Amino acid sequence: MKRKVFSVHTSAKKSWALALGIVLLLAFCSSAGSQPARLNVSYSSESPGSLPVWIAKESGLYARNGLDVQLLRVTGNVAVMALVSGEVNIGLMGGSAAITSNLGGSDAVMVAAGQISTDYSLVANPKVKTAQQLKGGIVGVASIVGSSMTATLYALQKLGLGTKDVNVLLAGGTPERLAALRSGRIQATILSPPTSFVAEKEGYNVLLDVIAMPLPYNSIVSTRRFVRENPDSARRFIKAHLEAVNLLKTDRETGIKTLAKYLRRTRDRHLLEKSYDISVSDTIMPRKQYPTLAGIKSIADSLVKTYPKAATARPEDFTEIGFIKEFDDNGFVDSLYRK
DSSP, X not given: OHHHHHHHHHHHHHHHHHHHHHHHHHHHHHHHHHSOEEEEEEXXXXXXXXXXXXXXXXXXXXXXXXXXXXXEXXXXXXXXXXXXXXXXXXXXXXXXXXXXXXXXXXXXXXXXXXXXXXXOEEEEOTTOOSHHHHTTOEEEESOSSSHHHHHHHHHHHHTTOOTTTSEEEEOOSHHHHHHHHHXXXXXXXXXXXXXXXXXXXXXXXXXXXXXXXXXXXXXXXXXHHHHHHOHHHHHXXXXXXXXXXXXXXXXXXXXXXXXXXXXXXSSOHXXXXXXXXXXXXXXXSOXXXXXXXXXXHHHHHHTTTTOGGGGTOOGGGGBOOHHHHHHHHTXXXXXXXXX
16 A cells, blocks of 8 residues: 555656646746847948938837847948848848849848938039039049949939049048038038038038939848848848838837937937938838839949849849738738828
8 A cells, every 4th residue: 555655656746847847848948939039230321311220229119029139330331241241130221232242142132121212412512503513523422332322423414424524532421421521622422411401501502402313222131041041030120120110200209319319419400300301201211111123223224334144133133022021911011000
């Protein structure tokens, strides 16, 4: 009898221990699974074009979607190199940089639109009031390839000028180009709000507004490899990005406060409002965030001399819109605006 009692008691202990082990294992797995996915996300300029990633971080949208996002400022062509190397997972950068990199053999692709047209103005020295007066002058650009260069060439063409009529100089980012304009080192450059408004207020001439030029201006870029190997993180990011775009369009005050914080401009309320309203308009920042195929084609066409295969490339070759389409087809984007 004692042996039987001992056997039952031992069996109960084993069962209890097994059950406890399963509970602990499930708790561990649940805890591990609930850990936010860490992402390095870059943005290339301190301008209103970076608002989607700024407000997603500031408002907690990334965190609420299970992401631990580290925002990094990585400018110019360095941004796409960091992306391709894996140091950055997703970047907000000029779509032209992604297209150029892709044509060069990388798997960089646009996964969301960001902004599909520019908010640039070609701003010139106060003494330069006409296109003819710009001839022989120096025009500053951010980089040899990218949105700044593409918009500059477009603006010159609209003014009846070409690269043979002016000297193009690499002058750095937006603050550096404004400084070069002020010092007289360059005679004209492309500027975005609010810097373009500041320059105009100081007496510099706006030779041409390049607003609404179809262009993958500030695009959300990743690599096919990252999307393929990390579909859950990519999906979460795109969801947070769509929510950020919605927040920018429906909560103007929060958006302007975020812009003021990152631009470190708390006193220029009028300039901030003007810049904000242009940058988040539907013509520049679409709600459904599909990249602009016409804009992509215009960039590819401009690169044919350097990359002959650009002539036969399809605009779709530079995009990976599966997640955008998923959130569009299931009604998620429309539901955001019904709220």
